[in-house]
Amino acid sequence: MSRSAVPRGFSRLYLLTLLSEKPMTGKQIIEETEKRTQGAWKPSPGLVYPLLAKLLTEGLIEEVEGGYKTTEKGRKVLEEYKQTYKEFERGFNTLLKIGVFSRIIAQDLIDRVIGILSLLREDIAKLGKGQIAKYKAFLQAELKRLEEEGQ
Numbered sequence: 001m002s003r004s005a006v007p008r009g010f011s012r013l014y015l016l017t018l019l020s021e022k023p024m025t026g027k028q029i030i031e032e033t034e035k036r037t038q039g040a041w042k043p044s045p046g047l048v049y050p051l052l053a054k055l056l057t058e059g060l061i062e063e064v065e066g067g068y069k070t071t072e073k074g075r076k077v078l079e080e081y082k083q084t085y086k087e088f089e090r091g092f093n094t095l096l097k098i099g100v101f102s103r104i105i106a107q108d109l110i111d112r113v114i115g116i117l118s119l120l121r122e123d124i125a126k127l128g129k130g131q132i133a134k135y136k137a138f139l140q141a142e143l144k145r146l147e148e149e150g151q
Helices: 010-021 026-036 047-055 072-098 100-126 129-150
Strands: 062-065 068-069
Touching: 010 026, 010 047, 010 062, 010 068, 010 072, 026 047, 047 062, 047 068, 068 072, 072 100, 072 129
Parallel strands: none
Antiparallel strands: 062 068
């Protein structure tokens, strides 16, 4: 899998997830990823090390003996992502139950939403609390609308 085949923002969440399991160095992250994907994806040092530096600067990871690990702030980011994902999944599962045509539309919609979420997650640290609340309200309203249309 080339880097371009990995959705934007995925690498960030993947590193946070790996580092929440156990401390790792950049080299260990690359090797573990290659192992877990059975060679399908081997992130380059040019991806991993700058991303580690960014996560460190944002306070989402910290240096410890044995490499880096996810901080409490980083675990909160992961939890928020998981919660958001569950909410979207629930709404899209309703669409998927409607039938084959809806399944194609829903999958396209899922791909687009994941892309949008990835972009939002990259910029979320730059937003103020008011802006974050507006995004959250918008996304919750859209999810509710999708659920109502699926019933």
